[in-house]
Amino acid sequence: MAKLNMVKALNLALHQEMERDPDVLVIGEDVGVDGGVFRVTEDLHRKFGGRRVIDSPLAEAAIIGTSVGMALYGLKPVCEIQFSGFAFQCFHQIENHAARYRTRSQGRFHCQMVIRMPYGGGVRALEHHTESEEQFYAHIPGLKMVIPSGPRTARGLLVGAIRDPDPVIFFEAKGLYHAAREEVPDEIETLPLGRAQVVQEGKDLTLIAYGAMLRVAREAAQVLQDEDGVEIEVIDLLTISPLDRETVVTSVQKTGRAVIVHEAPKSFGPGAEIAATIMEAAFLSLEAPIRRVAAYDVSFAGFAREKANVPDVARVVAACRETLAF
Amino acid sequence: MAQTKTITPATKIDADLARRLLSQMLLSRRFEEKAAEMYALGKIGGFLHLYIGQEAVGVGATSVLRADDYAISAYREHGHCLAKGSDPRRVMAELFGRRDGLSKGKGGSMHLFDKSKNFLGGHAIVGAHLPIAAGAAFAIKYQGGDQVVLCYFGDGAVPQGEFHESLNLAALWKLPVIYICENNRYAMGTAIHRALAQTEIWRYAETYGIAGEAVDGMDVLAVREVVARAVERARREQAPSLLEARTYRFRGHSMRDPSAAVYRTKEEVGREKERDPIKLFRERCLKGGVLTEAEIRTLEKEVNDLVDEAVAFADASPEPPLEWLTAEVYKE
Ligand SMILES: Cc1ncc(C[n+]2csc(CCOP(=O)(O)OP(=O)(O)O)c2C)c(N)n1
Ligand SMILES: [Mg+2]
Numbered sequence A: 001m002a003k004l005n006m007v008k009a010l011n012l013a014l015h016q017e018m019e020r021d022p023d024v025l026v027i028g029e030d031v032g033v034d035g036g037v038f039r040v041t042e043d044l045h046r047k048f049g050g051r052r053v054i055d056s057p058l059a060e061a062a063i064i065g066t067s068v069g070m071a072l073y074g075l076k077p078v079c080e081i082q083f084s085g086f087a088f089q090c091f092h093q094i095e096n097h098a099a100r101y102r103t104r105s106q107g108r109f110h111c112q113m114v115i116r117m118p119y120g121g122g123v124r125a126l127e128h129h130t131e132s133e134e135q136f137y138a139h140i141p142g143l144k145m146v147i148p149s150g151p152r153t154a155r156g157l158l159v160g161a162i163r164d165p166d167p168v169i170f171f172e173a174k175g176l177y178h179a180a181r182e183e184v185p186d187e188i189e190t191l192p193l194g195r196a197q198v199v200q201e202g203k204d205l206t207l208i209a210y211g212a213m214l215r216v217a218r219e220a221a222q223v224l225q226d227e228d229g230v231e232i233e234v235i236d237l238l239t240i241s242p243l244d245r246e247t248v249v250t251s252v253q254k255t256g257r258a259v260i261v262h263e264a265p266k267s268f269g270p271g272a273e274i275a276a277t278i279m280e281a282a283f284l285s286l287e288a289p290i291r292r293v294a295a296y297d298v299s300f301a302g303f304a305r306e307k308a309n310v311p312d313v314a315r316v317v318a319a320c321r322e323t324l325a326f
Numbered sequence B: 001m002a003q004t005k006t007i008t009p010a011t012k013i014d015a016d017l018a019r020r021l022l023s024q025m026l027l028s029r030r031f032e033e034k035a036a037e038m039y040a041l042g043k044i045g046g047f048l049h050l051y052i053g054q055e056a057v058g059v060g061a062t063s064v065l066r067a068d069d070y071a072i073s074a075y076r077e078h079g080h081c082l083a084k085g086s087d088p089r090r091v092m093a094e095l096f097g098r099r100d101g102l103s104k105g106k107g108g109s110m111h112l113f114d115k116s117k118n119f120l121g122g123h124a125i126v127g128a129h130l131p132i133a134a135g136a137a138f139a140i141k142y143q144g145g146d147q148v149v150l151c152y153f154g155d156g157a158v159p160q161g162e163f164h165e166s167l168n169l170a171a172l173w174k175l176p177v178i179y180i181c182e183n184n185r186y187a188m189g190t191a192i193h194r195a196l197a198q199t200e201i202w203r204y205a206e207t208y209g210i211a212g213e214a215v216d217g218m219d220v221l222a223v224r225e226v227v228a229r230a231v232e233r234a235r236r237e238q239a240p241s242l243l244e245a246r247t248y249r250f251r252g253h254s255m256r257d258p259s260a261a262v263y264r265t266k267e268e269v270g271r272e273k274e275r276d277p278i279k280l281f282r283e284r285c286l287k288g289g290v291l292t293e294a295e296i297r298t299l300e301k302e303v304n305d306l307v308d309e310a311v312a313f314a315d316a317s318p319e320p321p322l323e324w325l326t327a328e329v330y331k332e
Helices: A006-020 A044-048 A060-072 A084-089 A091-098 A134-138 A151-163 A213-228 A245-255 A270-285 A303-309 A313-325 B015-040 B055-062 B078-083 B088-096 B129-142 B161-172 B201-208 B220-237 B266-273 B277-287 B293-316 B322-326
Strands: A002-004 A024-028 A053-055 A076-080 A114-119 A144-146 A168-173 A182-184 A197-200 A205-209 A232-236 A239-241 A258-265 A291-295 B070-072 B149-154 B177-183 B211-216 B241-246
Touching: A002 A006, A006 A024, A006 A044, A006 A151, A006 A182, A024 A060, A044 A053, A060 A076, A060 A084, A060 A091, A084 A091, A084 A114, A114 A151, A134 A144, A134 A168, A134 A239, A134 A258, A134 A270, A144 A151, A151 A168, A151 A182, A197 A213, A197 A245, A205 A213, A205 A245, A205 A313, A213 A232, A213 A258, A213 A313, A232 A245, A245 A258, A245 A270, A258 A270, A258 A313, A270 A291, A291 A313, A303 B322, B015 B055, B015 B078, B015 B088, B015 B220, B015 B277, B015 B293, B055 B078, B055 B149, B055 B177, B055 B220, B055 B277, B070 B129, B078 B088, B088 B293, B129 B149, B129 B161, B129 B177, B149 B220, B161 B177, B161 B201, B177 B201, B177 B220, B201 B211, B201 B241, B211 B220, B220 B241, B220 B277, B277 B293
Parallel strands: A024 A053, A024 A076, A076 A114, A114 A168, A144 A168, A205 A232, A205 A258, A258 A291, B070 B149, B149 B177, B177 B241, B211 B241
Antiparallel strands: A002 A182, A144 A239, A197 A232
16 A cells, blocks of 8 residues: 555556566557656656557657557557547548447457546646646547546556546546545456446435546535535546446435536536436436536636636535535 | 758848847747746746747848738747837737737637737647638638738647648648648657658658758758748749758656656757857858847847836736636627
8 A cells, every 4th residue: 555646656557567468569659768747657658668668759640549459459558548638630530430440340449548648727837738638539439538547547547548348538637636635456357347436425416526636526515514514425427438328317316406517518428428318317306407517618728717617615515505405 | 842951041140130030039039048948937838948048030020021911830930029029028928928918818829819910829738720821821811811821830730630631731732831730850759750751841841742942940041042932933933842940858758757758868858958059140240241249139128128028018918817818709
């Protein structure tokens, strides 16, 4: 057991999986000699060499396209895109190829690959470096979309993603990289994909969040408990797609109220899918309309106004109060 | 295809021109040195990529453009924008994220736009603005104009598909665009020989059958001469060019990256700094009797004052109002 921040926890997962399985390799811009912009791939090059830790030219379509080819023929690439905002340069390779080979070849080929990308706000960055685009990937059949909420879930989910036989988009909240340290076990720990976690039990309202928004949700739950005496159940989604419908629905059947929090713009975001799922399966348990606390429908906010765009504790508390008062 | 390795123009330098070139290079340099200080003080958010060391390229190239010609750039664009004539005060206000900035404080350092100066913007997605430059050139041609588009980009854009797509298309459609690669030998931490199968970037012009030239990017007059030829080709014959200006960034990739990180040595950086474009040009002007020490000191003083004013202006400008967060998404 060591106390690690999220960067170190991810780095540990990569080291251990590369040691365990010689078919796992890492590819991306500056992931090798330099150790990655956010240092997640630090020391891998030194330990495993340039054959397995590949510094690619600046060419996202080629990074993902060649990784698809590698995966079809048995390798397990873990790709890094420096910021999620650059992934549109390779979106066609992800959507048209990585996600579809299993279906296209009727199961004869598949892509066991992970595409890691930092996403989200909170570091006063500029356009293309602060957005949350999980909704694009969550919408694509054949892909899995994973977002850890801290060091321990990051480590466990990255191991799970590398071992998963299907392509996984793995988002890492930039704001969490150095935010907190957690006990992370030395021995390999794997978290299954497609499973949400109830991180705090409660009976009055279900608050659903993921990534950097989990901390916001938990703080809001604390405020509501301290100031209003209500008990909030908090769910950490962890995998956005495929959605763990059972955990969400079971919780709302108990509480009768739900609020969803995400950093992606509100319209057509993950909140819409989660709300529809609840409506379909728990309509008769609902005591109030489901609410979403999300970023506004703008493509980016600019660092001067970023704080006003990303959901904060006050906005989540307000939405919960309205839902509870309905 | 015309191609030059390095040229040392024999032409005698005109004093007015020398003053203009030196003063613009100094402005870019002082502006960014100040911006670096402001970044350290937390006044500038987001990222800050300094152009220090590369000033001769932007200044030399812009000096042969007409005011109605266009320029478009990547994210290391403060120098390009200032050279095109943008108000340093509004550029600094943009870096500060304030409402009087060129992009109303919502763009920051990488997204400077100035319609009044035909500066088509900074672009943070590496390689993505190259086809946009071709499109702007297409529009000029379509409308029967004789302006040209000058498109700056780094060596990092060369491995991107959009570089090759754009060169092919500009050649095929005969567009008045000048692609000028500022080859500073690194894309972030990746040295050019680790990213490109062909490191002589101007040679990609051969494949597409257009003019390609390499030039010493530390020599403002040499840059001027090469770009002037390309502008003529674009204006008269609507023929695109690929230019490679060999240069070096003295600072780190951004303010978050130390100047001599693991990917390059202190010695290398030190060696390159001896070819500081401002120092070289200054010495040349002094030696040739074009400018005196006193004249240069006056230029420096003027530039320092402009930069101080820019900082004061940026500091006094308010943050963008909250309502602007959701503005300008659609026509209102
Ligand atoms: C499509 C894309 N991929 C990656 C990045 C991250 N990135 C920003 S700058 C840069 C290096 C670019 O190098 P170069 O084009 O040579 O410009 P220089 O920094 O040397 O001016 C990288 C990899 C990006 N902005 N866009
Ligand atoms: Mg470069």
